[in-house]
Amino acid sequence: MLKEEIKEKLLNQDFYIKGNYKELLNYHYNGEKISIDEKEWKEILNDWQYYILRKKGTERAFTGKYYRVFKEGIYICCACGLPLFLSDYKFDSKSGWPSFYAYIKKEQEKERIHQELDYSYGMIRTEVLCNRCGSHLGHVFPDGPAPTYLRYCINSASLYFIEKKE
Numbered sequence: 001m002l003k004e005e006i007k008e009k010l011l012n013q014d015f016y017i018k019g020n021y022k023e024l025l026n027y028h029y030n031g032e033k034i035s036i037d038e039k040e041w042k043e044i045l046n047d048w049q050y051y052i053l054r055k056k057g058t059e060r061a062f063t064g065k066y067y068r069v070f071k072e073g074i075y076i077c078c079a080c081g082l083p084l085f086l087s088d089y090k091f092d093s094k095s096g097w098p099s100f101y102a103y104i105k106k107e108q109e110k111e112r113i114h115q116e117l118d119y120s121y122g123m124i125r126t127e128v129l130c131n132r133c134g135s136h137l138g139h140v141f142p143d144g145p146a147p148t149y150l151r152y153c154i155n156s157a158s159l160y161f162i163e164k165k166e
């Protein structure tokens with residue numbers, strides 16, 4: 001089993017947003033936040049996901065499961081199921097991490113991603129987190145392509161991909 005796989009235990013949680021591609025695409029985020037204590041996260045995530053999502057870990061470049069994936073679909077938060085990125089926003093940054101120039105943002109909707117300054121490792125970076133469950137996703141850098149010129153550099157382990165199937 002891949003270390004990034006979602007455990008049955010996590011998928012069976014009431015808070016997890018489940019659905020097929022179309023349902024997830026049409027999902028409306030009302031701004032709700034879920035709060036799970038760290039002990040519980042530790043039980044429902046596997047060790048690798050816990051390290052990345054809850055301890056703000058970073059997977060090594062070119063090791064994750066999605067940096068080379070360019071199929072059509074939607075990327076959801078691995079920890080809570082919130083739809084975050086469309087494959088349309090994905091580009092090949094050659095960085096070794098899945099990279100997106102934008103996240104899903106609909107009109108009349110609350111932000112799905114929360115940003116925070118991160119001063120770790122002697123750098124100033126902007127951390128991006130899932131706004132619903134507070135899990136760490138990665139960082140955003142100002143060197144992406146048009147139209148936003150942003151690069152959301154996300155750990156594969158923070159995401160789960162739902163492929164579009166006709």
Ligand SMILES: [Zn+2]
Pocket residue numbers: 077078079080081082130131132133134135
């Ligand atoms: Zn989440």
